[in-house]
Amino acid sequence: MAQVLVVTSGKGGVGKTTSTAALGAALAQTGQTVVVVDFDVGLRNLDLVMGAERRVVFDLVNVIQGQAKLQQALIRDKRLDTLWLLPASQTRDKDALTANGVARVIAELKEKFDWVICDSPAGIERGATLAMRHADTAVIVTNPEVSSVRDSDRIIGLLDSKTEKAEKGERIDKHLLISRYDAGRAARGEMLSLDDVLEILSIPLIGVVPESEDVLRASNVGSPVTLCSPASGAARAYSDAVRRLKGENIPMTIPSDKKRFMEKLFGRRAA
Amino acid sequence: MTLFGWIKPRGSAPVARDRLKILLAHERSSMRGQPDLLALLREEIMTAIGKHVSVLPEKVQVRVDRGEAVSTLAIDIEIPFAGAQA
Numbered sequence: 001m002a003q004v005l006v007v008t009s010g011k012g013g014v015g016k017t018t019s020t021a022a023l024g025a026a027l028a029q030t031g032q033t034v035v036v037v038d039f040d041v042g043l044r045n046l047d048l049v050m051g052a053e054r055r056v057v058f059d060l061v062n063v064i065q066g067q068a069k070l071q072q073a074l075i076r077d078k079r080l081d082t083l084w085l086l087p088a089s090q091t092r093d094k095d096a097l098t099a100n101g102v103a104r105v106i107a108e109l110k111e112k113f114d115w116v117i118c119d120s121p122a123g124i125e126r127g128a129t130l131a132m133r134h135a136d137t138a139v140i141v142t143n144p145e146v147s148s149v150r151d152s153d154r155i156i157g158l159l160d161s162k163t164e165k166a167e168k169g170e171r172i173d174k175h176l177l178i179s180r181y182d183a184g185r186a187a188r189g190e191m192l193s194l195d196d197v198l199e200i201l202s203i204p205l206i207g208v209v210p211e212s213e214d215v216l217r218a219s220n221v222g223s224p225v226t227l228c229s230p231a232s233g234a235a236r237a238y239s240d241a242v243r244r245l246k247g248e249n250i251p252m253t254i255p256s257d258k259k260r261f262m263e264k265l266f267g268r269r270a271a
Numbered sequence: 272m273t274l275f276g277w278i279k280p281r282g283s284a285p286v287a288r289d290r291l292k293i294l295l296a297h298e299r300s301s302m303r304g305q306p307d308l309l310a311l312l313r314e315e316i317m318t319a320i321g322k323h324v325s326v327l328p329e330k331v332q333v334r335v336d337r338g339e340a341v342s343t344l345a346i347d348i349e350i351p352f353a354g355a356q357a
Contacts, residue, residue, distance in 0.1 A: 189282025
């Protein structure tokens with residue numbers, strides 16, 4: 001049975017699209033078929049982060065409005081043949097998404113793929129609520145920072161009330177993914193710690209992605225960080241998160257980038 | 272500032288955590304359409320205390336810490352010296 005996963009956060013810029021690409025690629029690497037769906041109509045970026053921006057012909061809105069078949073809009077990843085992308089439209093706005101249209105597309109995707117990963121737009125408007133509507137599981141991406149935590153709390157409330165599962169009286173599986181974490185700053189009391197965020201949001205933790213230069217490099221070259229720099233701390237955090245999503249019980253760690261001796265000595269900027 | 276406070280300055284994270292806890296306690300109750308539990312408690316506690324001593328509304332702090340098994344309610348009331356004698 002296909003799993004529908006929504007990657008959401010409320011606040012923008014916390015790493016939803018980066019996380020969608022990284023989790024999608026890591027899942028596809030385990031041999032399961034995965035489609036990542038961009039719900040950010042009008043501000044699509046998943047295509048760019050995945051390095052498929054020049055291959056977009058049709059998009060989600062075209063499929064919903066019957067101008068293209070699903071097969072025509074799906075783009076197969078060039079590196080992993082189990083990974084596919086359904087891009088959003090860049091020229092429309094979020095009102096182009098209809099509840100029935102989204103339901104139909106998700107149902108069709110569930111027949112073809114093992115995992116349907118919905119990359120939610122920021123905010124709590126139509127695009128975000130439709131992205132989470134059919135989800136079985138949610139990954140809430142949160143930065144250890146007050147506005148991100150507050151918005152995540154709001155999104156958790158929506159997941160528990162506005163999703164199909166919630167309306168049927170079932171519970172949606174919610175997982176917290178903390179990104180841009182700096183263990184050193186948290187230890188010095190300069191940044192909210194894991195325990196602080198977990199205590200406030202009280203949902204289970206699926207992974208901690210450290211602040212990492214590799215994440216920017218991956219988006220620069222249009223490759224999910226799990227494919228671009230698989231040994232980096234960020235990639236290992238995403239790969240571990242995927243194993244936990246698949247039900248494995250592995251101890252929680254905060255993977256760090258292995259710095260070279262000179263970098264350790266002088267710091268990255270000087271090196 | 273203590274000597275140790277000077278050597279090892281305390282970060283701003285505890286402030287962030289406490290501000291978030293108070294804010295989210297308010298927002299959660301108002302989102303669910305329930306009366307604001309904290310505001311209600313605050314008002315009733317003020318009334319009860321006010322019968323015996325005079326307190327300033329801004330000197331009453333009510334906060335709830337949500338835990339997995341139990342939540343704790345902390346009430347901090349500053350009673351002015353003159354008020355305490357009255």
